[in-house]
Amino acid sequence: MNHVAGDARPAAVRVHEAGREPVTELRYEGLVTRGIAFAIDAAVINLVAIVVAGGVALALSVLSVPQDSLDTLLFAAGGALFLAWSVGYFVTFWSTTGQTPGSRLMRVTVRGADDGSVIRPRRAALRFAGLILAAIPLLAGFLPILFDERRRGLHDMLAGTVVVEAGRG
Amino acid sequence: MRSPRGLGEAVTESVYIDGRGLLDTAIRLGGAVGLAAMRPAAGAVSAGLRLERAARGAAGRRLSDAALTALDAALVSPLAEEAVDRAMASGLARHAIGRAFDGPLVDAIAEDLVRYAVVERVVDRLLADGTIEQTVGRLLDGPELEQVVGTVLESPAVERLVGQAIESRLADQAVARLLDSEELWLLVGEIAESPAVTQAITQQGFGFADEVAGGMRARSRNADAWLERTARRALRRPPR
Numbered sequence: 001m002n003h004v005a006g007d008a009r010p011a012a013v014r015v016h017e018a019g020r021e022p023v024t025e026l027r028y029e030g031l032v033t034r035g036i037a038f039a040i041d042a043a044v045i046n047l048v049a050i051v052v053a054g055g056v057a058l059a060l061s062v063l064s065v066p067q068d069s070l071d072t073l074l075f076a077a078g079g080a081l082f083l084a085w086s087v088g089y090f091v092t093f094w095s096t097t098g099q100t101p102g103s104r105l106m107r108v109t110v111r112g113a114d115d116g117s118v119i120r121p122r123r124a125a126l127r128f129a130g131l132i133l134a135a136i137p138l139l140a141g142f143l144p145i146l147f148d149e150r151r152r153g154l155h156d157m158l159a160g161t162v163v164v165e166a167g168r169g
Numbered sequence: 170m171r172s173p174r175g176l177g178e179a180v181t182e183s184v185y186i187d188g189r190g191l192l193d194t195a196i197r198l199g200g201a202v203g204l205a206a207m208r209p210a211a212g213a214v215s216a217g218l219r220l221e222r223a224a225r226g227a228a229g230r231r232l233s234d235a236a237l238t239a240l241d242a243a244l245v246s247p248l249a250e251e252a253v254d255r256a257m258a259s260g261l262a263r264h265a266i267g268r269a270f271d272g273p274l275v276d277a278i279a280e281d282l283v284r285y286a287v288v289e290r291v292v293d294r295l296l297a298d299g300t301i302e303q304t305v306g307r308l309l310d311g312p313e314l315e316q317v318v319g320t321v322l323e324s325p326a327v328e329r330l331v332g333q334a335i336e337s338r339l340a341d342q343a344v345a346r347l348l349d350s351e352e353l354w355l356l357v358g359e360i361a362e363s364p365a366v367t368q369a370i371t372q373q374g375f376g377f378a379d380e381v382a383g384g385m386r387a388r389s390r391n392a393d394a395w396l397e398r399t400a401r402r403a404l405r406r407p408p409r
Binding site for chain 1: 378382385386389390392393394396397400401404406409
């Protein structure tokens with residue numbers, strides 16, 4: 001990654017030199033904490049999706065739409081909307097505050113590994129794609145978090161991000 | 170027209186008239202002579218009086234100058250301070266002040282203050298030139314007011330007074346009437362629905378959630394450390 005190119009010091013030191021956060025405040029977050037944050041986010045996403053799907057189903061039942069003929073279409077549209085909702089959820093939060101609601105609760109934040117800043121939307125989208133890739137091989141893409149010096153998973157390595165402890169406030 | 174009288178009467182009257190005129194003339198002449206004779210004496214007396222007044226004025230001025238000089242010397246001398254200190258320390262000063270306050274002097278001063286609107290004039294003047302505003306600002310900004318309030322609040326007398334007020338029957342009655350009033354409950358409703366209070370309650374709720382999350386964070390980070398140690402041990406990697 002470019003954060004160590006020509007510089008053996010970890011990103012935390014560079015963040016400190018940039019005057020953003022003291023190096024002593026930076027702590028890379030581990031698998032369990034991040035897993036809990038992700039579970040909270042998944043619960044929020046699914047809760048919203050269930051409420052919306054229930055509302056749509058109620059509306060369709062009232063409108064007497066022949067659902068049998070529309071099942072495939074509704075499933076496809078629902079899947080696309082769910083994917084868009086999930087992608088939008090993570091990309092929006094990662095690229096604005098660096099924290100999803102679950103991350104906020106667990107007080108962790110996603111930052112660029114090179115300069116410690118909040119990542120841009122494209123990078124956030126790449127990270128989300130990496131998240132899916134990491135999950136596909138039976139979640140093996142998350143195992144590097146246990147061994148990497150900065151606790152990065154596959155998606156972090158792909159997007160050049162780190163997950164660190166967020167400051168209070 | 171002359172009355173019909175005799176010649177003898179006429180002669181007698183003529184002589185009588187001439188004698189009286191002569192006497193008048195003699196008196197006038199004597200007076201003039203006397204006055205002329207007294208004039209030097211009167212001038213001498215007048216000059217003497219002027220001299221006496223001048224001498225007395227000069228002596229008075231000398232005496233005043235001498236008295237003021239003596240007063241100045243007395244005021245600057247250390248004996249004066251000592252004398253004042255002793256007088257103030259003695260019962261005489263207290264007695265004098267007590268008598269002054271006890272007597273009609275205070276009433277007279279108060280009447281004059283009211284009659285001549287002294288207080289009003291002073292206040293008007295102070296308000297006009299901004300002295301009161303400056304003084305109030307200085308008092309509010311300075312630490313003195315805070316110290317005074319702190320001293321008053323910490324004083325046992327105030328504590329005793331507040332205790333008496335709280336324990337008095339009047340306080341109970343006031344509280345009972347307050348609780349019975351409809352306005353109080355309207356006010357309570359307004360306050361309870363105010364944004365500040367609802368925000369505070371929400372903050373408290375967040376505080377509780379944050380407390381729960383804090384506990385969860387601490388446990389998850391311990392779990393992180395344990396999981397990493399276990400994984401590294403399993404793969405025979407050195408600990409972090």
